[in-house]
Amino acid sequence: MEKAVKYEKVTELALRRGFYFPSAEIYPSTPAGFFEYGPLGVALKRKFIELWRQYIVKCDNMIELDGTVILPEVVFKHSGHLDNFVDPIVECKKCKTIYRADKLIEEKTKKQIPEGLSSDEFDKLLEKYKIKCPCGGELGKVSKFNMMFSFTVGPRKSERVALRPETCQNIFIDFARLFKVARAKLPVGIAQVGKSFRNEISPRQSLIRTREFTQAEVEVFFNPASANNFSKFDMIKGYKLILQPVGKKKPIKISASEAVKKKIISSKLVAYYLVLLQNFYDACGLKNYRFRELSKDEKAFYAKDAWDFEVETSLGWIELVACNNRADHDLGAHAKGSKQKLEVMDGDQKVLPHVFELSLGVDRSIYCLLEQALVEEKVGKDKRLVLRLDPKLSPYFVAVFPLVNKDKLPETAKKIAGSLSCSYDVFYDESGSIGKRYRRMDEIGTPFCITIDHQTLKDDTVTIRDRDTMEQKRIKIKELEKFLLSMITPVLS
Amino acid sequence: MEKAVKYEKVTELALRRGFYFPSAEIYPSTPAGFFEYGPLGVALKRKFIELWRQYIVKCDNMIELDGTVILPEVVFKHSGHLDNFVDPIVECKKCKTIYRADKLIEEKTKKQIPEGLSSDEFDKLLEKYKIKCPCGGELGKVSKFNMMFSFTVGPRKSERVALRPETCQNIFIDFARLFKVARAKLPVGIAQVGKSFRNEISPRQSLIRTREFTQAEVEVFFNPASANNFSKFDMIKGYKLILQPVGKKKPIKISASEAVKKKIISSKLVAYYLVLLQNFYDACGLKNYRFRELSKDEKAFYAKDAWDFEVETSLGWIELVACNNRADHDLGAHAKGSKQKLEVMDGDQKVLPHVFELSLGVDRSIYCLLEQALVEEKVGKDKRLVLRLDPKLSPYFVAVFPLVNKDKLPETAKKIAGSLSCSYDVFYDESGSIGKRYRRMDEIGTPFCITIDHQTLKDDTVTIRDRDTMEQKRIKIKELEKFLLSMITPVLS
Numbered sequence: 001m002e003k004a005v006k007y008e009k010v011t012e013l014a015l016r017r018g019f020y021f022p023s024a025e026i027y028p029s030t031p032a033g034f035f036e037y038g039p040l041g042v043a044l045k046r047k048f049i050e051l052w053r054q055y056i057v058k059c060d061n062m063i064e065l066d067g068t069v070i071l072p073e074v075v076f077k078h079s080g081h082l083d084n085f086v087d088p089i090v091e092c093k094k095c096k097t098i099y100r101a102d103k104l105i106e107e108k109t110k111k112q113i114p115e116g117l118s119s120d121e122f123d124k125l126l127e128k129y130k131i132k133c134p135c136g137g138e139l140g141k142v143s144k145f146n147m148m149f150s151f152t153v154g155p156r157k158s159e160r161v162a163l164r165p166e167t168c169q170n171i172f173i174d175f176a177r178l179f180k181v182a183r184a185k186l187p188v189g190i191a192q193v194g195k196s197f198r199n200e201i202s203p204r205q206s207l208i209r210t211r212e213f214t215q216a217e218v219e220v221f222f223n224p225a226s227a228n229n230f231s232k233f234d235m236i237k238g239y240k241l242i243l244q245p246v247g248k249k250k251p252i253k254i255s256a257s258e259a260v261k262k263k264i265i266s267s268k269l270v271a272y273y274l275v276l277l278q279n280f281y282d283a284c285g286l287k288n289y290r291f292r293e294l295s296k297d298e299k300a301f302y303a304k305d306a307w308d309f310e311v312e313t314s315l316g317w318i319e320l321v322a323c324n325n326r327a328d329h330d331l332g333a334h335a336k337g338s339k340q341k342l343e344v345m346d347g348d349q350k351v352l353p354h355v356f357e358l359s360l361g362v363d364r365s366i367y368c369l370l371e372q373a374l375v376e377e378k379v380g381k382d383k384r385l386v387l388r389l390d391p392k393l394s395p396y397f398v399a400v401f402p403l404v405n406k407d408k409l410p411e412t413a414k415k416i417a418g419s420l421s422c423s424y425d426v427f428y429d430e431s432g433s434i435g436k437r438y439r440r441m442d443e444i445g446t447p448f449c450i451t452i453d454h455q456t457l458k459d460d461t462v463t464i465r466d467r468d469t470m471e472q473k474r475i476k477i478k479e480l481e482k483f484l485l486s487m488i489t490p491v492l493s
Numbered sequence: 494m495e496k497a498v499k500y501e502k503v504t505e506l507a508l509r510r511g512f513y514f515p516s517a518e519i520y521p522s523t524p525a526g527f528f529e530y531g532p533l534g535v536a537l538k539r540k541f542i543e544l545w546r547q548y549i550v551k552c553d554n555m556i557e558l559d560g561t562v563i564l565p566e567v568v569f570k571h572s573g574h575l576d577n578f579v580d581p582i583v584e585c586k587k588c589k590t591i592y593r594a595d596k597l598i599e600e601k602t603k604k605q606i607p608e609g610l611s612s613d614e615f616d617k618l619l620e621k622y623k624i625k626c627p628c629g630g631e632l633g634k635v636s637k638f639n640m641m642f643s644f645t646v647g648p649r650k651s652e653r654v655a656l657r658p659e660t661c662q663n664i665f666i667d668f669a670r671l672f673k674v675a676r677a678k679l680p681v682g683i684a685q686v687g688k689s690f691r692n693e694i695s696p697r698q699s700l701i702r703t704r705e706f707t708q709a710e711v712e713v714f715f716n717p718a719s720a721n722n723f724s725k726f727d728m729i730k731g732y733k734l735i736l737q738p739v740g741k742k743k744p745i746k747i748s749a750s751e752a753v754k755k756k757i758i759s760s761k762l763v764a765y766y767l768v769l770l771q772n773f774y775d776a777c778g779l780k781n782y783r784f785r786e787l788s789k790d791e792k793a794f795y796a797k798d799a800w801d802f803e804v805e806t807s808l809g810w811i812e813l814v815a816c817n818n819r820a821d822h823d824l825g826a827h828a829k830g831s832k833q834k835l836e837v838m839d840g841d842q843k844v845l846p847h848v849f850e851l852s853l854g855v856d857r858s859i860y861c862l863l864e865q866a867l868v869e870e871k872v873g874k875d876k877r878l879v880l881r882l883d884p885k886l887s888p889y890f891v892a893v894f895p896l897v898n899k900d901k902l903p904e905t906a907k908k909i910a911g912s913l914s915c916s917y918d919v920f921y922d923e924s925g926s927i928g929k930r931y932r933r934m935d936e937i938g939t940p941f942c943i944t945i946d947h948q949t950l951k952d953d954t955v956t957i958r959d960r961d962t963m964e965q966k967r968i969k970i971k972e973l974e975k976f977l978l979s980m981i982t983p984v985l986s
Contacts, residue, residue, distance in 0.1 A: 058914075069705065071527075075517055150644070161524065174514075178511065
């Protein structure tokens with residue numbers, strides 16, 4: 001399939017089969033940037049999150065949290081979001097379109113504009129480069145637009161709150177209690193999956209940039225003095241990471257131990273968690289990814305190590321996970337803001353832990369997995385759409401069809417579907433030609449289709465068809481479970 | 494344990510072990526009514542939801558949706574929430590406390606106040622009954638307070654949205670697309686689990702009345718002409734429901750078929766879904782529940798059948814699930830509001846489906862399950878807290894301990910824990926006396942504790958201790974998996 005049409009093809013499939021679609025679409029005035037997951041999307045998203053839980057949270061014995069999305073404004077005062085989570089915006093006086101001032105300047109000058117300029121400084125740059133609206137109109141004054149959704153709680157309308165713009169703030173403010181109730185020791189990972197909200201000025205590209213989205217975040221709390229005294233590293237030291245350090249034009253494939261030895265990665269601890277993450281995406285079947293090191297201009301002032309896990313798509317490289325060593329920036333800010341002591345004991349040393357973060361975008365990951373999996377291929381004179389999802393993520397693992405709708409074939413088929421459904425997600429279908437039914441399963445990624453025909457009634461065999469090769473073979477009913485079991489890649493790779 | 498202290502005991506356990514705790518608790522000014530789930534709560538909540546999915550969604554082949562919590566205001570204009578989702582509030586001029594006017598009048602008069610009175614009518618009633626603030630102060634004028642959290646999206650602050658006060662609105666507005674993409678036929682259930690938000694005036698009783706909560710809702714769309722032509726009913730017709738119809742002071746135990754025959758339940762379809770729900774809570778191990786039929790005063794004007802699934806707790810009867818026949822109220826309102834046709838074909842009849850709803854509160858269910866499970870009992874001269882959760886819901890299914898921290902016992906214990914962790918949630922602990930470790934597991938509901946001792950090294954046996962009986966027996970390591978498997982109640986009962 002040509003790259004240029006991939007995004008449209010994925011979107012078409014998502015809408016037609018109900019993986020995802022715009023929220024409240026029956027009301028045309030609905031704001032952009034909100035998407036619902038239909039039944040296939042729900043299953044795919046749930047399996048993706050469960051895999052994340054297995055490969056990252058449980059594999060590393062992390063603590064899991066499920067916090068509220070509404071948090072008091074004081075949290076964002078001290079996290080810095082109230083002052084700094086802003087975009088510079090400017091309106092055209094003629095056509096009334098609102099733009100991000102930094103993007104307009106970058107487009108015109110092809111220069112990177114540093115974060116954190118004041119509105120006045122933006123005004124001066126717009127004037128200096130004589131920037132107008134694409135419509136030809138004059139631009140107004142630049143102002144700062146905070147991207148949090150803020151409102152009040154309670155009948156007095158006095159208690160100010162906001163929807164969290166990232167899930168990690170709950171982890172920071174709950175750190176002291178979680179560390180205590182879990183009787184934890186440093187280093188320890190705290191994980192949370194849940195929704196976050198950003199009032200994006202121009203949401204776009206369906207699941208890539210939405211205003212309401214699901215994150216799966218991990219914050220690893222550690223003693224910075226011990227980041228290289230990390231015994232779990234030995235288990236993964238030979239694992240090959242795909243890294244693109246600052247200054248390199250292409251990614252390199254390098255073992256974790258080499259990367260640490262050559263100081264490409266700052267510590268064994270950081271290397272271990274990058275391996276954990278890459279191994280998870282490998283298990284999802286993702287291809288064409290890299291860890292790209294952020295330049296000084298790109299990363300936050302407090303970030304030490306900063307790697308974006310990115311994947312190549314028809315829309316360019318898309319960031320799926322931000323991996324940041326945030327040092328003690330967050331715990332320090334909340335300790336100061338709340339006047340609580342957030343240090344913990346590490347052996348006999350009292351320490352304010354540093355944090356290494358893996359901030360993963362679930363919806364973006366879903367889009368990229370769909371795009372990579374979707375293939376259009378020739379079958380004789382015909383074409384078929386096939387979604388080559390990893391079987392661990394397929395909404396249905398197996399479909400069961402009676403060849404025809406009579407001669408007791410449906411009864412036998414339903415019985416087989418029923419018995420398989422204890423272990424697998426099974427789809428039963430008896431409508432349309434068998435060829436159509438195969439195609440319907442191909443395009444939603446069902447790895448196997450089992451067909452019950454007249455021979456089944458004679459010798460207890462069925463045909464089982466492989467999604468990718470389209471090959472069919474006959475197999476005894478009683479050997480079905482064993483065969484299917486052998487087809488799922490073991491969870492721990 | 495005495496009823497009066499149960500709530501405090503559950504709260505103490507929840508805080509101390511981190512099942513749940515107030516949001517942003519390090520900031521003392523945080524508004525009430527927001528709770529976070531810590532690691533044990535996350536596991537319990539996840540298992541509860543997974544069981545709901547198995548027993549209700551998958552068991553009935555429902556369609557699952559995962560929609561956005563932010564919805565455009567137009568949705569709530571047509572759903573009626575913008576006008577009617579209001580509480581009448583009144584402020585004391587002296588102490589400035591804000592009350593719900595209807596509650597003040599009900600307390601004074603012991604009469605039920607009808608919903609939907611105007612502010613003026615409330616003012617007159619307050620005057621008529623000479624109602625003052627408990628502090629003695631005069632009350633101000635009654636006003637209407639909308640319980641939705643509303644705000645705007647986009648840089649113009651012109652696109653009005655609200656956080657959904659119930660998950661079901663996504664289901665109604667997405668009905669047409671979901672019905673089509675799933676190639677559904679009536680009757681069909683559409684389910685959604687997710688967060689809802691209500692600006693409660695007085696949130697209270699921890700998880701019972703919060704401002705941000707998780708619902709698991711099912712809307713069954715059906716042709717009202719066929720509600721008694723429902724073949725699945727035959728599978729469950731002998732199932733005994735616990736029903737308390739209007740006019741009865743106690744619940745009766747009655748088979749689904751009797752209840753339909755005697756017209757206690759209006760249709761086979763409604764009876765089937767009540768059975769599905771009761772069977773689910775049975776699987777959770779819930780006790781002391783009833784379906785209570787709502788009186789005319791209690792139910793919405795459009796509701797036909799209306800049953801609250803309630804459970805008896807130390808705080809009184811708590812509503813866990815509202816079961817309502819909403820007729821075509823919702824689809825009709827959104828069809829009119831959006832000018833879209835929301836009828837579908839049922840055979841050769843075009844029909845605007847009616848809806849039977851099971852609206853389940855997840856957090857309340859979690860609280861009630863914890864309260865019922867928590868027991869304090871004497872052990873010799875000692876006492877122990879034990880959480881008799883159904884093993885399907887226990888955060889950990891099994892714990893593994895080395896008896897002492899030497900002689901290679903920890904290595905053997907870790908090996909066993911590792912091999913069990915492929916199939917079960919396993920907790921490994923080597924700190925403190927073995928008695929303390931048992932107690933820690935008792936109070937979080939872990940059904941089995943396996944201890945590795947010196948005999949293990951000789952004959953490959955371990956002791957396995959039962960949470961409820963505290964009995965221990967020796968068992969071969971290689972028989973552990975089989976034994977544990979036999980201890981989980983089969984999922985389909």
